Every structure is written in C-alpha cells, then in structure tokens.
Amino acid sequence: MSIEPGQDTRPGPEGPGTPPGPGAPQDVERAGRRALWLGLAALVMIFVPVLSIFAAIPAVAAIVIGVKARRAARQGRRPAPGALPGIILGGVGALFFAFGIGAQLYLLEETNRYSKCQNAANTIEEGRQCKERLADDIEKKFGLPEGTIDGDSLPL
Structure with a gap:
C-alpha cells in the first residue's frame, strides 16, 4: 500500500488510510x-x-x-x-x-406595580416618581436602609 502526498496516515475506524471517526x-x-x-x-x-x-x-x-x-x-x-x-x-x-430569573420572580409584585405606575404617568416627573417608588419598594423588600437605592440608577 502506497501513501500519496496529503493522504491521512492516522488510523480511522477501519484502519490506516480511512478517515478518522468520531x-x-x-x-x-x-x-x-x-x-x-x-x-x-x-x-x-x-x-x-x-x-x-x-x-x-x-x-x-x-x-x-x-x-x-x-x-x-x-x-x-x-x-x-x-x-x-x-x-x-x-x-x-x-x-x-x-x-x-429568581430575582425577577421575587420582585414580580414590585415590578408589576411599577409598570402600572409608568402606564398611568402623564409626565416625565410622574415617571421619575414611579422609579423612586420602585426603589423604595425594593429597599423595603430586601430590608435595606432608606436611600440605599437611587431611582435614577435603576435600569428601567
């Protein structure tokens, strides 16, 4: 058996010269x-x-x-x-x-309240107040000191 240039010489499933298997x-x-x-x-x-x-x-x-x-x-x-x-x-x-996913489920009530607030907001200021209320709700839920979370820092 002669080996041609470029031919794979590693043994495959059926022996030398066959393509390697999985x-x-x-x-x-x-x-x-x-x-x-x-x-x-x-x-x-x-x-x-x-x-x-x-x-x-x-x-x-x-x-x-x-x-x-x-x-x-x-x-x-x-x-x-x-x-x-x-x-x-x-x-x-x-x-x-x-x-x-766990955090979203844990904060589901707060985020739903925020969503309703945003839908009812008619001005930018009312929307900002919704964010502040969400920040306050999250602080209460996690037992954080008041003012720990700034509503403007929330990614919503």
Whole structure:
C-alpha cells in the first residue's frame, strides 16, 4: 500500500488510510473549543437585556459539550483544550441566569406595580416618581436602609 502526498496516515475506524471517526483528536479539540465559545456566549448574553432570556441555551450546551469532550479526551488520552473553561463558564452563565430569573420572580409584585405606575404617568416627573417608588419598594423588600437605592440608577 502506497501513501500519496496529503493522504491521512492516522488510523480511522477501519484502519490506516480511512478517515478518522468520531472521537478523533481534532473532533475532541473542536468540541472543547466549542464548549469554551458557548460558555463565553452565555456570559455575554446574560448582560444583553433582550438576549438574556435565551442565555440558558448556550450555557447548558457548553456544559454538555464540555463534559462530552473531556470524557472523549480522557478515553483517548488526549487534550481537550477549552473544555474545562467552557464547563466553568457555562456553569457561571447558568447560575447568573437562574439568579436573574429568581430575582425577577421575587420582585414580580414590585415590578408589576411599577409598570402600572409608568402606564398611568402623564409626565416625565410622574415617571421619575414611579422609579423612586420602585426603589423604595425594593429597599423595603430586601430590608435595606432608606436611600440605599437611587431611582435614577435603576435600569428601567
């Protein structure tokens, strides 16, 4: 059997000369890097208001792909660059997502009251007063000292 220039000499599933199958070194490396990029995407999405509701998707995908890449790398005794950081970033993104959802649910009554107030506001000053009332409600809910949260600093 002769080897032509450019032909892959690494053994695949059916022996030398066949293309490498799943679990090949480049597949494991790609999966590790993919997990890293998905974890980074999840973290970026958390801080973008409209995209944050979808941040759980790349976070969970980063964890799943990273774990699979690490397992494949361990079985083949090869590195999976980016898999562990991808798992960590995906986990952090999932935690931020869960914290955000929990905070929204915890403050649901206050934000609904704020929304009704804003809808009824006819002037800019009335809208500002709505923000101040929301800040006061949040302070009371969390037991913070009065004046801790400034209504103008709220991102609403």
